[in-house]
Amino acid sequence: MxxxxxxxxxxxxxxxxxxxxxxxxxxxxxxxxxxxxxxxxxxxxxxxxxxxxxxxxxxxxxxxxxxxxxxxxxxxxxxxxxxxxxxxxxxxxxxxxxxxxxxxxxxxxxxxxxxxxxxxxxxxLSPAVTRRLIEQVAAGDGGQDSRAAAARARLDSLGAREREVALAVGRGLSNAEIARTLHLALPTVKTHVSRILTRLDLNNRVQIALLVHDATPPQAPGGRPGAWPSR
Missing domain, CATH: 3.40.50.2300 (Response regulator)
Incomplete structure (x- = not known):
């Protein structure tokens, strides 16, 4: 029950x-x-x-x-x-x-x-709802600049592949979509997501997406959406 x-x-x-x-x-x-x-x-x-x-x-x-x-x-x-x-x-x-x-x-x-x-x-939250949540709710959320450096530092503590997976989660991709995009096996993606949650002390993939949002400018000058500075 x-x-x-x-x-x-x-x-x-x-x-x-x-x-x-x-x-x-x-x-x-x-x-x-x-x-x-x-x-x-x-x-x-x-x-x-x-x-x-x-x-x-x-x-x-x-x-x-x-x-x-x-x-x-x-x-x-x-x-x-x-x-x-x-x-x-x-x-x-x-x-x-x-x-x-x-x-x-x-x-x-x-x-x-x-x-x-x-x-x-x-x-x-489905991947589609995650994207909508970040786009609509975060638009009214203050303090983005003050959180950006801390969010980037946390994400940069991850390994290179884990950062790629975290970024994909932040884009609202499902595990299956991440597997296809990064050419990984689905169990490998699930393992990376679990490790990200553990290493960043997060509860679920929604929090991963929000952390990526905090670390990522809506459109970085000369860059592409969804990219944060590398270490």
């Missing part, structure tokens, strides 16, 4: 989610919270596999709650609920280690599928 904690200040939304998820045989809603401040105690008491987290709540918002939760050892995965087109702060949640995001009008079957994917340890 996939144990889920619902976090949303709207009781009607929580009731709807509970009713919808109740139709899945492998999902168990173990608890609900109306405020991010309730999350630590509920996680300790019920040990959910996934926290379905709203962003905009009174008191402790979902972003702050996600950052605090993902900083804990053996933290559950976090799947963020957002309106996306108006809530640019979702990028902060992904940087904190959230496994992805769902629109509040996502069809029920897709929400169930997303919870299963996240519980299995994979982000819910």
């Amino acid at each position: 996939i144990r889920v904690l619902l976090v949303d200040d709207d009781a009607i939304v929580r009731a709807g989610l509970r009713l919808m998820l109740g139709g899945a045989d492998d999902i168990d809603v173990v608890a609900e919270a109306a405020d991010g401040a309730q999350v630590p105690a509920l996680v300790a008491a019920y040990r959910p596999d996934v926290v379905l987290m709203d962003i905009r709540m009174p008191g402790v918002d979902g972003l702050t709650a996600t950052e605090a939760l993902r900083a804990r050892p053996e933290a559950p995965e976090v799947l963020v609920l957002t309106t996306f087109h108006t809530d640019l702060h979702v990028l902060r949640a992904l940087r904190a280690g959230a496994a992805g995001f769902l629109l509040k009008d996502t069809p029920p079957s897709e929400i169930v599928a997303a919870l299963r994917t996240v519980a299995a340890g994979d982000p819910v």
Whole structure:
């Protein structure tokens, strides 16, 4: 069973989610919270596999709650609920280690599928959605210049092939597309991605993509998009 904690200040939304998820045989809603401040105690008491987290709540918002939760050892995965087109702060949640995001009008079957994917340890963002996220959300994200040097330093700590794979992830390519582009076997690509996550202390490939975005100017003078200075 996939144990889920619902976090949303709207009781009607929580009731709807509970009713919808109740139709899945492998999902168990173990608890609900109306405020991010309730999350630590509920996680300790019920040990959910996934926290379905709203962003905009009174008191402790979902972003702050996600950052605090993902900083804990053996933290559950976090799947963020957002309106996306108006809530640019979702990028902060992904940087904190959230496994992805769902629109509040996502069809029920897709929400169930997303919870299963996240519980299995994979982000819910497809390569196409990753590209859209970086393009649309990062446009409203400040502080790019201040993060660029640190991001480049982290990426330059990787081996040459790992940097190529990281750059490809940042372009939104799937493992199969990376394998074809770099002429690698698919298991080799998966190994490189796992090593990148471990060496950079990241949670998922979405964070790799965001790190590459931070390190890469939208269009480097005389260069091409998606290239950061080599060591």
